[in-house]
Amino acid sequence: MNEVSVDASKGSVFEDVLEVLWAPGKVFDRSRAKGVGMYILVLTAITLVIVLATKGLIQPYVDANFDLQMRQMAAKGTPMPPEAVAAAQKFSGYGFIATGVLLIPIGAVLTGLLVWIGGKIASAKFSFGQAMLIATLASVPKVLGFIATAAQGAIADPQTIRSFSDAALGAARFVDPVSTSPALMALLANVDVFNIWQLLIIAIGISVVGRVERSAGFVGALVAWGLGVAMSVIPALLA
Template sequence: MSNDTPAAVPHSSAWEDLLEVLWAPSAVFERTRTRGVGIYMLLLTGVFLVLVVATKSLLQPYMDANYDLQVIKMAEQGQKMPAEAVEQGRTFSGYFLLFSWSLTAIFSGVLGGLVTWLGAKVVGAALPLGRAVFVATLASVPRVLSLIATAAQGALVDASAVTSLFSASLGPARFVDPVKTNPGLMGVLASLDLFTLWNVLITAVGVSVVARVSRGAGWMASLVGLGITMLFALIPGVLS
């Protein structure tokens, strides 16, 4: 009679998982393959909310520049706004961005989960939509660091040098003039920053571990998901 027993799954708290997924995603996904996504999404949303409230003044130059870019683009299309409307719009746009950043974990989990699920389908990986949402939620942790990096830059840079949200990007979008560049191309370039690529890496590992497929298949699924995201980023350029 065999004395073999199933290996015990290491216990970890949700906080430990959210931290460790940054440098050891394989181990995290292995021990959390059957856990629910709710607690992770809730904790991440809390983190984003606290960060947004605490760093609002540091994020302000990027919010203002992002709105100014929209005003410039509208003016180029013959839709010049009255001065009072510009100021009202600036306030609304700023609060909308803060709200969106606060819900990053939810948006990244649900929408990222959908494209991850589609990517897994393309490569033939058996990854249910619910587990794809789980993978995408944990893979969104680098976006916390992205927000911190943006706030840190807001504390150091000259506000007059900030031309858009892309000015904070740690990728090729940082070095391109957003006024002269097609919005779709800017969206694609923004998808190639450090934190997005970190997200892609974690997603690839997550698909591989959770769906029990090769690492290569995980990478293919993750890259297909990135490709789908880039296609959606191109839409504003096509419509403009």
């Protein structure tokens, strides 16, 4: 028993970030008492490097997404003035870089809050800081999503790209983003390989850190996921 304890305490931040992809239970067991700060810092740095390195490959998706938004605004009778389009398109490129900076810290707080709520419903006992730790480590598959999009951008014909949904490894890939309602697109965007992977890691995190059965961990994770989906779909319904 003592050997297992010593073993469980080992593991650097970098090791945890990698190993959480295939052995989340071990990672959460040895990191439950660690602070979340270094994980946020390291993952933010990694994400920013990936975003900057792959920006050229992902840019066609950014441009296509911008064009789709312009068409949707025009269809609603609120087209953007021509003189503002160029500035807005340039801003969208900077916005993508900002995503690399903000994805992890904002996700740690917002997703951490949802994990904390889900954990409470599942009778798991952990602090908000530990909920942020679970959310941060569970965001690693999201970081891989940038690499997957870039890999597709390297071989895709930019003229055929309609929006970011064309790079999705899930349900959103199989519908037309032009004719499909934004609310439905927002819903489908949450059903892909990386979101499901994130959901599984959160479930295991709630179970291990909160010391509850795995089934309770999945209940908590599904609650957190459902709240997250509602936060993305409701604004699209109201727009």
